Amino acid sequence: MTGGLLVSGALAALLSAGLPAHAPSSGFDDPPPDKIVIKVATVNGSGCPQGTTAVAVSEDNTAFTVTYSAYLAQAGGNSDPTAARKNCQLNLVVHVPQGFTYAIASADYRGYAALQSGASGTQRASYYFQGSSNTAAKTHPFGGPYDDNWQATDSTDWVQLVWAPCGVLRNFNINTEIRVNAGSANPDKVSFMTMDSTDGDISTVYHLAWKECPSTSA
DSSP states (O other), X not given: OEEEEEEESTTTTOOOSOOOTTOXXXXXXXXXXXXXXXXXXXXXXXXXXXXXXEEEEOTTSSOEEEEESSOEEEESTTOOGGGGEEEEEEEEEEEOOTTEXXXXXXXXXXXXXXXOTTOEEEEEEEEEETTSOOOOOEEEEEESSEEEEEEEEEEOOGGXXXXXXXXXXXXXXXXXXXXXXXXXXSTTSOEEEEEEEEEESTTSSSEEEEEEOOOOXX
């Protein structure tokens, strides 16, 4: 899945609850008034083969959804060993108004898991700007028996946010992964975990924090 998908203004209102009380004076409660433009450059990985991932934008351009139709990891029974781990890298080109920078303050993920007794599953995610180091990956474990929807939230304290470089266009990458371990109690039975969708709106996924870039004037 390559360029051509434009998310115009989809993230402009994702900062819903305001910045934390300890935010520095350079931070502010509202995102920039101008439109934010996001281009989905590439989607790669065993969990999101070409043609199985779609990006949709809400009619009012205040939310976006990344939907996966083949993001499933499984283990046990006659499962292929390579099926136990699936991953996806979402590469975004984000255009923000001049003089501002952004960071990902929080992200929500959801899916479904059917784990046998003794089996386990994990969801993992990390983020980075092109040319920068990955953020520390956040991992969420799930243990069997489990047969239900799941949701995991990653959040970052203000002082630990990783900001986009000011004045330079750098692609933003989101890496996600799901793993399943069949365990030793019921290795003949299949356990699986899916990543169904990643939603972004006023109250959920990919909340942005904003601040003004330092002035370059003399």
